Amino acid sequence: MTQTSSHDQALDQAVDQAIDQAVDQALDRASTGGALTTDEMKADLSLEQLRQLVGLVEYDADNDPFPVTGWDAICFVVGNATQAAHYFASAWGMELVAYSGPESGNRDHKSFVLKSGSIKFVLSGAVSPDSPLVQHHAAHGDGVVDIALEVPDVDQCIEQARRAGATVVREPETLTDEHGSVRIGAIATYGETRHSLVQRTVDGVTYAGPYLPGYVEAAPRWQKRDGQPKRLFQALDHIVGNVELGKMDEWVSFYNRVMGFVNMAEFIGDDIATDYSALMSKVVANGNHRVKFPLNEPAIAKKKSQIDEYLEFYRGPGAQHLALATGDILATVDALRANGVEFLNTPDSYYEDPELRARIGEVRVPIEELKSRGILVDRDEDGYLLQIFTKPLGDRPTVFFELIERHGSLGFGKGNFKALFEAIEREQDARGNL
Numbered sequence: 485m486t487q488t489s490s491h492d493q494a495l496d497q498a499v500d501q502a503i504d505q506a507v508d509q510a511l512d513r514a515s516t517g518g519a520l521t522t523d524e525m526k527a528d529l530s531l532e533q534l535r536q537l538v539g540l541v542e543y544d545a546d547n548d549p550f551p552v553t554g555w556d557a558i559c560f561v562v563g564n565a566t567q568a569a570h571y572f573a574s575a576w577g578m579e580l581v582a583y584s585g586p587e588s589g590n591r592d593h594k595s596f597v598l599k600s601g602s603i604k605f606v607l608s609g610a611v612s613p614d615s616p617l618v619q620h621h622a623a624h625g626d627g628v629v630d631i632a633l634e635v636p637d638v639d640q641c642i643e644q645a646r647r648a649g650a651t652v653v654r655e656p657e658t659l660t661d662e663h664g665s666v667r668i669g670a671i672a673t674y675g676e677t678r679h680s681l682v683q684r685t686v687d688g689v690t691y692a693g694p695y696l697p698g699y700v701e702a703a704p705r706w707q708k709r710d711g712q713p714k715r716l717f718q719a720l721d722h723i724v725g726n727v728e729l730g731k732m733d734e735w736v737s738f739y740n741r742v743m744g745f746v747n748m749a750e751f752i753g754d755d756i757a758t759d760y761s762a763l764m765s766k767v768v769a770n771g772n773h774r775v776k777f778p779l780n781e782p783a784i785a786k787k788k789s790q791i792d793e794y795l796e797f798y799r800g801p802g803a804q805h806l807a808l809a810t811g812d813i814l815a816t817v818d819a820l821r822a823n824g825v826e827f828l829n830t831p832d833s834y835y836e837d838p839e840l841r842a843r844i845g846e847v848r849v850p851i852e853e854l855k856s857r858g859i860l861v862d863r864d865e866d867g868y869l870l871q872i873f874t875k876p877l878g879d880r881p882t883v884f885f886e887l888i889e890r891h892g893s894l895g896f897g898k899g900n901f902k903a904l905f906e907a908i909e910r911e912q913d914a915r916g917n918l
């Protein structure tokens with residue numbers, strides 16, 4: 485990796501600003517009907533890059549009862565949002581863009597909005613001891629409370645959801661401030677998780693504020709170290725939901741029936757079982773495949789499955805892992821390790837297994853490069869993917885991240901499940917939960 489000089493950084497910033505301006509102007513002229521989301525354009529991502537990064541496909545939104553453009557934001561409740569925002573900036577290279585808290589008139593909680601590429605994370609922590617976030621955090625610990633999706637028409641989606649039997653937890657309403665208007669509603673999904681549905685163009689005008697009405701613009705407080713990549717990840721690939729034993733098919737059917745999601749792949753039984761731990765998993769995706777939700781349930785095995793451990797410590801179903809798409813997983817993992825992020829260890833035997841070597845064939849770097857970083861590789865009929873998983877992000881053994889670099893494969897690393905589970909079980913055992 486070459487050293488980035490301060491001149492290059494200044495150039496990068498100037499280029500970013502020029503892109504932001506061009507995008508804003510384009511949005512003023514045109515509608516949002518284009519194939520890229522506002523955040524993707526602002527992040528300077530092309531359709532071709534997204535096809536590679538997250539397996540984007542073409543589809544006809546006109547026949548979709550619940551059209552979803554893409555992710556809007558992933559909202560976390562955390563015990564200390566002030567410090568979590570620092571962690572996501574300093575360790576994960578995210579940029580603070582917006583804020584809501586006592587200084588902006590919100591006396592209940594603080595929320596920090598950070599972005600990387602086209603992804604926004606919103607980190608919220610209670611300020612008032614009476615905040616509803618206190619109860620939520622006491623029950624679940626740090627975790628994802630809202631997987632917010634950008635939609636072109638909130639009212640159409642809420643109507644469809646209600647008709648299909650979903651629980652509407654927020655009726656559509658228009659929020660307005662000096663930057664314009666956003667129309668928002670929400671439906672319940674597994675556990676205490678919700679999908680906010682966010683319509684960012686109302687009456688032909690796209691909202692121009694930093695996040696949502698009520699949030700003020702915030703400038704990054706963290707200065708990127710020299711030599712760090714501009715961003716460590718560009719897009720969100722998928723979010724896995726863990727649900728109770730026997731409930732997976734119910735939630736697959738929910739996403740099919742309520743949101744018109746399609747089934748992508750199916751893994752059952754021995755494919756993803758070790759002697760001790762087993763799970764079943766099915767994957768649903770929205771029409772353009774930007775939004776992909778693998779849904780896991782525990783399966784019977786000799787000992788407690790990692791899904792059971794999650795359900796016990798999260799006190800119910802919830803989001804298990806978020807897969808962050810990167811174009812260079814090696815550079816990303818090196819930077820994250822240098823920043824103190826911990827990954828699951830992959831046994832050397834994984835790389836020495838002749839069956840695996842034969843199956844994966846040629847990848848873009850020598851296997852030794854993957855081995856020294858613990859990066860996993862999987863191949864299917866469409867291509868291959870590189871992936872790695874972090875340790876849990878918080879104190880409870882619940883939510884964690886995956887990094888994924890796709891090369892044609894539209895899979896989720898099925899071939900790695902067994903190797904991965906064995907690594908997870910060693911961790912579970914060390915915590916006394918196996």
Ligand SMILES: [Fe+2]
Pocket residue numbers: 722724805807886896
């Ligand atoms: Fe994953």
